[in-house]
Amino acid sequence: MNYEGMFEVAQHIIQEKRQSRQFICPGDTVCVLLTKSGNFYAGTNCKSMQMGRIFNAHAELQAVQNMLSAGENALSAVMLLDLRTGQPFLPCVQCIGYLMSLNPENYACQIVLGKDTVTMGDISQSMYSAYSQNAQSMQNQPLMMQNVR
Numbered sequence: 001m002n003y004e005g006m007f008e009v010a011q012h013i014i015q016e017k018r019q020s021r022q023f024i025c026p027g028d029t030v031c032v033l034l035t036k037s038g039n040f041y042a043g044t045n046c047k048s049m050q051m052g053r054i055f056n057a058h059a060e061l062q063a064v065q066n067m068l069s070a071g072e073n074a075l076s077a078v079m080l081l082d083l084r085t086g087q088p089f090l091p092c093v094q095c096i097g098y099l100m101s102l103n104p105e106n107y108a109c110q111i112v113l114g115k116d117t118v119t120m121g122d123i124s125q126s127m128y129s130a131y132s133q134n135a136q137s138m139q140n141q142p143l144m145m146q147n148v149r
Contacts (some may be wrong), residue, residue: 003112006032006079009040010086017044017083028083031059031091033067036074036105041067044083060095064102073102075109077117088113096120 013030025047033041043062048055059080067073078099080091090111091099100106100120107124110117 002034002038003077003079003117005040006034006077006112009042010079010081013042013044014081014083014086024083026084027056029059030081030083031063032079032081033063033075034077034079035067035072036076037072038076039067039070039072041070041072058092058095060091060099064099068102073106075099075103075106077110077112078120079112090123093124096124100124 009032010030017024017028017030028045030042030044035041041063043059043064043066045059046057046062048057060078078091079088081088090096090113096111099109107119107121109120111120111123
C-alpha cells in the first residue's frame, strides 16, 4: 500500500497549517484516506461555536465528505495525525463506526499507526469486547447511591 504517499499528503497539510501561523490547538488533527482506487482524500478538524458551545467536527468527517463528493466510498487505509506533533493515533469509536458504515469492504481497511497497521474490524471488535466486559462488570456491582445535599 502507498502509506508513504499518505504520510506525504499529511505532512504537506501540517506544513501549510504551521506556515499560515494559525493557532494549532492540542488535539487538532489531519486525516488522510486512501481509497481502493488509489486516490487520497484529506481533511482537518474544524472547530466552531454553536449555541454558546464549541463544536469540533473531526478531520475524518471532512476527508469523508471530500471522498464522497468524488463518488468513492471504499477505503484501503486511514491515517490520522496530530497537527502539533505529527504523531499518529486511532480514530474515535464513532468515526470508525461511520467509516465502516460507508461500505462493507471498509471492515478490512487498515488504520496506519506509524510503521504498524491494524484493521478497522479488529479495532471495532476490541472496542466492543471491552465495552461488553465493562457493562457486565457493572451489572454485577450493587448500585451505590450517594446522599446529595
